[in-house]
Amino acid sequence: MGLQSPELRWFKIFNEYIDLDNIPYKCLNILDIGCGRNAKWIYLAFNLYLSEKERYINRYVGIDIDLKALVPEKGILGELAHLIVADAENLSRLLKDTYHLVVMGHPPISTYRERGKWKKIFHEIYKVLNRKAFLILTSFWIPDLIPSIYLLERSRFLIIHKGRNRYPGNQFDISDDGERLIEDKYIVVARKL
Numbered sequence: 001m002g003l004q005s006p007e008l009r010w011f012k013i014f015n016e017y018i019d020l021d022n023i024p025y026k027c028l029n030i031l032d033i034g035c036g037r038n039a040k041w042i043y044l045a046f047n048l049y050l051s052e053k054e055r056y057i058n059r060y061v062g063i064d065i066d067l068k069a070l071v072p073e074k075g076i077l078g079e080l081a082h083l084i085v086a087d088a089e090n091l092s093r094l095l096k097d098t099y100h101l102v103v104m105g106h107p108p109i110s111t112y113r114e115r116g117k118w119k120k121i122f123h124e125i126y127k128v129l130n131r132k133a134f135l136i137l138t139s140f141w142i143p144d145l146i147p148s149i150y151l152l153e154r155s156r157f158l159i160i161h162k163g164r165n166r167y168p169g170n171q172f173d174i175s176d177d178g179e180r181l182i183e184d185k186y187i188v189v190a191r192k193l
């Protein structure tokens, strides 16, 4: 599993956890929050996943606060994606369209503990979503997983799955508490009602 290319692993994640039956559009708007240097893999994975289902990417937006993370991704994706250097706290001011699918890979919730910050970000995400949109959040450890579930519920998302991801990546470290840190170890799937 660990040796698999990231877009193929994400392709499996989408197949496993997204059900497009309730989203009656051919062309979908996709949002990747805190995309970092994963934007290219997530874009490719959505491309594979949607084309197999005869659906297409209409608009692909990746947001990250860190310019350095986005420069290489802009070089690779070019015109295919709108990669924006911005704080996700300002999403509804930045974006005009509404979105059908959202990915948040490893949001660093426990690292950036600024009071109210993540609460605001999840509220902002909720605002820019289409009804019945899917959100997929992954985490490499429990300290980010638990607050993310709480924050999603507080932001009125319906959680439809939470727990171990069937398609995790590699172990890259071990926490001070002895938890094995594994890419996309946990997954939370939520919907806007």
Ligand SMILES: C[S@@+](CC[C@H](N)C(=O)[O-])C[C@H]1O[C@@H](n2cnc3c(N)ncnc32)[C@H](O)[C@@H]1O
Residues within 6 Å of the ligand: 033, 034, 035, 036, 037, 038, 063, 064, 065, 066, 069, 086, 087, 088, 089, 104, 105, 106, 107, 108, 112
């Ligand atoms: C742990 S990295 C994950 C990157 C990528 N999603 C992945 O799964 O590998 C977290 C990313 O979130 C970005 N980030 C943190 N706070 C943010 C904010 N308020 N708005 C937008 N991006 C943010 C960071 O710059 C970083 O690129």
